[in-house]
Amino acid sequence: MMTHFGAKVTGSTISFRVWAPKAAQVDVVKDLTQWETTGFPLEKTTNGFWKKSLSDFKQGDPYGFKIHKTNGEKQFRIDPATRDTLNSLVMNPYNYGIVTNTSYQWDNFTTPAFDDLILYQCHLASFCGRNDGLHRSNWAATFNDAICKLDYIKNMGFNAIALLPVQEYSFDRSWGYNPSFYFSIESAYGEPADLRKFVNECHKRGIAVIFDVVYNHISNTDSSFWHFDDENTSSYLTSGETIWGLSPAFWEQGIKDFFFANMAMYFDEYNGDGIRFDSTETIVNLKGWDEDGLKFLQYLTWMSKQSYPSKYLIAENLKLDDQIIAQAGFHATWDEPPYYNLLDALQGINTINNIKSILGTNFGFGANFSFSWNLIKYPGGGSHDKCGDSKNGNTDKRYYVEKFGGRSNWFARAKARMAWAINVAIQGTPMLFMGNECHMGGYWHTEQDTNGDHRFDWAIAGDCYGIGMQKMVTAVNQVRWQHSALRKGSLEITHEDYTNSVLAFKRWNNEGDIVLVIINAGNQNFDSVSYGVNTSQNGQWQQIFCSQDAEFGGWDGAGNAYYQPWTQLNGNIYVNLPKWSLVMFKLL
Numbered sequence: 001m002m003t004h005f006g007a008k009v010t011g012s013t014i015s016f017r018v019w020a021p022k023a024a025q026v027d028v029v030k031d032l033t034q035w036e037t038t039g040f041p042l043e044k045t046t047n048g049f050w051k052k053s054l055s056d057f058k059q060g061d062p063y064g065f066k067i068h069k070t071n072g073e074k075q076f077r078i079d080p081a082t083r084d085t086l087n088s089l090v091m092n093p094y095n096y097g098i099v100t101n102t103s104y105q106w107d108n109f110t111t112p113a114f115d116d117l118i119l120y121q122c123h124l125a126s127f128c129g130r131n132d133g134l135h136r137s138n139w140a141a142t143f144n145d146a147i148c149k150l151d152y153i154k155n156m157g158f159n160a161i162a163l164l165p166v167q168e169y170s171f172d173r174s175w176g177y178n179p180s181f182y183f184s185i186e187s188a189y190g191e192p193a194d195l196r197k198f199v200n201e202c203h204k205r206g207i208a209v210i211f212d213v214v215y216n217h218i219s220n221t222d223s224s225f226w227h228f229d230d231e232n233t234s235s236y237l238t239s240g241e242t243i244w245g246l247s248p249a250f251w252e253q254g255i256k257d258f259f260f261a262n263m264a265m266y267f268d269e270y271n272g273d274g275i276r277f278d279s280t281e282t283i284v285n286l287k288g289w290d291e292d293g294l295k296f297l298q299y300l301t302w303m304s305k306q307s308y309p310s311k312y313l314i315a316e317n318l319k320l321d322d323q324i325i326a327q328a329g330f331h332a333t334w335d336e337p338p339y340y341n342l343l344d345a346l347q348g349i350n351t352i353n354n355i356k357s358i359l360g361t362n363f364g365f366g367a368n369f370s371f372s373w374n375l376i377k378y379p380g381g382g383s384h385d386k387c388g389d390s391k392n393g394n395t396d397k398r399y400y401v402e403k404f405g406g407r408s409n410w411f412a413r414a415k416a417r418m419a420w421a422i423n424v425a426i427q428g429t430p431m432l433f434m435g436n437e438c439h440m441g442g443y444w445h446t447e448q449d450t451n452g453d454h455r456f457d458w459a460i461a462g463d464c465y466g467i468g469m470q471k472m473v474t475a476v477n478q479v480r481w482q483h484s485a486l487r488k489g490s491l492e493i494t495h496e497d498y499t500n501s502v503l504a505f506k507r508w509n510n511e512g513d514i515v516l517v518i519i520n521a522g523n524q525n526f527d528s529v530s531y532g533v534n535t536s537q538n539g540q541w542q543q544i545f546c547s548q549d550a551e552f553g554g555w556d557g558a559g560n561a562y563y564q565p566w567t568q569l570n571g572n573i574y575v576n577l578p579k580w581s582l583v584m585f586k587l588l
Contacts, residue, residue, distance in 0.1 A: 003051075005261040006081030006183055007063060009101045014057040018065060018079060019236075019254040020229035021048025025068035028054070032062055032096055035076045039066045048235065048254055062086070062096040067229055080224040080236070081183045081261065083269075084192055088170050088180055089222055097184075102269040104196045109203035111273040111310045112159055114331060114373035115488040118424075118477055119210065119431035120158040121383060122146075123175065124166065125189060126446045126455035127434055139447050139455070140172050140188040143198040150205050156437060156470060157477025160208040162276060164384055166195065167214075170222040173447045175384065176212065177244070177278060178219040182262045192269075199271050208273035210312065211266045215259050215300075216282040220245030242282050250283065250296035259296075260303045267308050274312030275304075277330070281319045284328065294328060301329030314376060322367040325374055335375040335428060339386060342379035342422065343403055346415045351501045351521050359505060360427045360491050372427040372488055380419030381432030389443040392450045399440045407439040407465050414554070414580040417469060417547045418519070421476045421582040425507070425517045427491055430480075437473045438466030465553070472552035479545045479584060485513040494536040500524050502577065504533045514587040516541060518577060525579040529563065532572035540566045541573055541585040548578035559583060 008015045016028050027039030042050035057063060065077045078085065082097030089095055128134050128141035128149060153161060165176030172188035185192050199209050218225050218237070225236040225248070236255065240247045249255050266272040277283075283293040301313055315330040324333045338358035345354035358379055361369040369375055378386070382400050389397040400419060404412035416439060423430045435444060438461040445454035460466050480486045485507040494516070495504035501522035508514040518533055520526070535541070542564045548554030558578040565573040565585075577583060 003049075005258055006079055006083060007057070007097070007099045009059055009099065009103075010053065013053045013055045014061075014099055015051065015053045016042060016063075017049060017051040018042070018081070019047075019049050019258060020065075020067060021235045021254065022070075022229040023050070023067045024070045026050040027066040027068070028052070028057075029064050029066050029076070030057060030061060032064060032076075035064065035066055036074060057099050059099055059101045061099045063099055064096050069230065075227075077228055078181075078224055080181065080228060081258070082181060083183055083185075083265075085168060085181060085184045085187065087187055088168055088172070100192055102192070104193070104200070104269075104271075106271050107200055107204055109206075109208075109271070111312070112208055114312055114371070114429070117160045117208065117312065117373070117429050118158050118480065119160045119162045119376065119429060120153050120156075120437075121162040121164070121378075121381075121431055121433045122153075123164040123384060123434065123444075123446065125173070125186075126444070128456070130453060130455045130457050130459075132458035142188075143190040143194040147198055147201045150201055150207060154205045154207055156474045157481060158432075159206055160210055160273065161202060162210040162431065163212060165212045165214055165278075170219055175388065175390070175446060177214050178221070179214050180219055180222045181224050182213075182259070183265055195270055203271070209271075210274040210276055210314070211270070211272045212276045212278060213262065213266075214278045215248065216277075216279045217242040217245040217247050242279075247282070251292040256296055256299045260300050263300060263304055264307065267304075267311055272311070274314060276314040276316060278316050280315040280317045280324060280328065280330075280333075284324075289323070289327070297328040297330075305329070312373075320367050322369055322374075325369060332374050332376050332429060334383075335377050338377055338379035338428075339382070342419055345521055346404065346419065348501075352496055352498050352503055355422070355503050355519060355521065356493065356496075358422075358426060359493070373429050375428040376431050377423060377426065377428035378431040378433070380416070380421070380423035381430060382436050383431065383433050384444070387433050387435065387440075387444045389454075390445055390449075393443055398443050400436045401439045402441060402443070407441045407460075410553075411580065413439055413465060413469070414548065417472045417552055418521070418580055418582045420473055421545070421547045421584075422519060424476045424480050425486060425515075425582065425584065432473070437470055438462075439469045440466075468551065468553040472547060472549075475549075475552070476545055476547070483507075483513050483515050483544075483586065484511055485509045485515050489513065489515075492536060495534040502531070502533075504535075506536055515544070516573075516585045516587070518575070518583045518585075520577045520579060520581050520583075523579050526575075526577040527557075529560070529565070529574045529576055531577040532568075532570070532574050533577075534571045535567050535573055536571065537587060538567045540564055540588045542588055543575075543583065544586050545584040546578065546581060547583070548581040554578060554581070560585075564588065 083100035489509035546559030
């Protein structure tokens with residue numbers, strides 16, 4: 001395991017280590033009011049690192065670094081790897097790092113197999129506090145607030161929560177993609193110990209925790225990287241500009257080690273189960289595979305796989321490319337095209353072919369993936385990018401049900417139900433963004449804008465529309481849990497009806513589990529067991545799910561309860577097939 005970054009509590013001493021290759025000398029300072037004249041000199045080691053163990057500090061003490069420049073000038077800097085800060089603002093002259101004890105008594109928990117993950121993506125600060133009795137005047141819910149919501153997530157059958165970034169960012173309200181400090185936890189959310197407690201409470205309920213990290217750029221307004229070891233430049237930064245801010249110096253070994261240490265922190269100090277990398281295509285360059293960026297990612301994934309082989313490494317590489325797995329070394333990548341393909345399909349645009357293109361691991365996009373868990377899919381669950389709008393509602397970013405007419409529209413709710421059921425039934429790791437499980441209306445944002453409050457609304461979560469959708473999400477998630485063929489099975493299309501917009505496919509595995517999935521993406525309602533579906537499989541079948549059941553918002557008798565059809569000589573079973581529905585059968 002590589003050497004730590006920052007201040008580490010080791011018995012009665014504190015071990016300090018920092019990367020500052022341009023500094024002539026680095027001192028650690030305790031008396032911040034006298035930083036220019038006091039301090040404990042660190043010892044220079046190899047490759048630009050400075051370190052020393054001191055008994056003069058203890059847990060909870062403030063500290064910072066005095067950087068001696070080669071021209072004799074001095075500057076006070078906050079440790080980029082501090083585990084806690086007084087507040088978010090790097091440039092605040094009264095801010096400082098805090099020596100933090102990272103030990104914690106964890107309950108037993110094993111990271112789930114990659115095949116078994118069902119992700120609930122959540123922005124913690126906006127998940128609580130609206131119409132739930134947890135009034136927050138600063139509009140930022142805390143880790144402790146969110147603990148009381150974990151049973152809500154668990155009871156719907158999700159076994160992993162994918163958090164938007166929780167590292168320290170400027171001010172108190174943000175989506176989290178503007179990091180000020182990579183190792184410090186956002187102060188508006190609570191203390192580092194509060195995050196450890198939150199993760200442990202997730203694990204007690206069987207919920208894994210995926211952390212979101214932003215290594216492709218720094219905050220363009222406030223960052224601990226700015227001018228760290230030199231007033232004019234910084235060893236931490238390149239002059240390369242992304243659309244969000246400057247990028248780190250990916251080729252520097254000190255930067256590689258810094259970010260791997262950050263990954264290790266989430267695994268060692270917060271007991272995380274996986275990491276999602278924001279915008280990896282920015283690191284490897286949209287126009288091609290940048291050598292420095294690729295080597296940077298390869299180093300991080302290789303080191304992680306050596307030290308933490310059970311942890312799930314996810315790339316947000318929206319330009320779908322199987323090389324993000326084969327070359328860059330990730331376990332999985334976000335798969336964005338299916339989101340748009342399913343939207344088109346449910347609006348009558350090339351319906352069958354669009355649905356076919358999203359089903360597997362190599363359908364329609366020229367990329368080939370070996371395992372279902374290589375792809376994070378959200379065509380029916382959305383993501384923060386697809387549901388969130390920071391521009392007063394002036395973009396097309398909306399919760400899923402809004403795409404088809406809003407939560408008060410029956411057809412919109414039916415399509416939203418069917419879409420998540422499709423998401424669960426196809427190959428890929430399914431992911432749902434908070435709010436879509438209860439037909440949340442409008443769009444998501446972290447704060448109030450000219451159109452009102454756009455945090456998660458617990459009044460909507462509990463109304464008749466919200467409850468119906470939650471029941472459906474719970475039911476279809478349970479079907480996935482009950483049938484391993486849906487989690488790690490093969491997929492074969494058995495039926496294509498372009499006239500009626502009906503498609504069927506079979507999922508199966510070597511354990512003898514066989515599931516038939518039928519999608520009716522049209523307005524034609526087939527009753528009196530009149531619709532024939534080719535199964536490519538002999539035997540008797542039993543319905544295990546119908547997205548148009550009455551308790552979900554459909555109607556009584558929509559599906560095939562108490563009816564177990566046999567495959568006929570022509571290869572078909574004859575069933576009721578409700579309009580705008582997904583129906584699943586298992587082979588008895």
